Amino acid sequence: MTGTLRIMLAIAALLVAGFGIYYLWAGTLPQHTLKIAGTYTVIVLLTLIVTLITRPAGEKH
Known part of the structure; x- marks a missing residue:
């Protein structure tokens, strides 16, 4: 997530x-x-939301 x-x-x-x-x-x-x-703000927000939703539950990064 920090990379994004x-x-x-x-x-x-x-x-x-x-x-x-x-x-x-x-x-x-x-x-x-x-x-x-x-x-650009809308794109960033959508990217962050999708990243949070699709992130595996046990990921520690």
């Missing part, structure tokens, strides 16, 4: 860095930035 969290945080950091670079170059953020953030 690390991957999700790494992808989020890359998205933030990309939007930061875009902001530095253009001076504004695209209008669809909130849609992208919301979509």
Whole structure:
């Protein structure tokens, strides 16, 4: 589970860095930035829920 969290945080950091670079170059953020953030949040939540549901009961990791 920690691997999944690390991957999700790494992808989020890359998205933030990309939007930061875009902001530095253009001076504004695209209008669809909130849609992208919301979509990514839903994907992360669904991934975590599925991971918790499908995890074997005796797993110690």
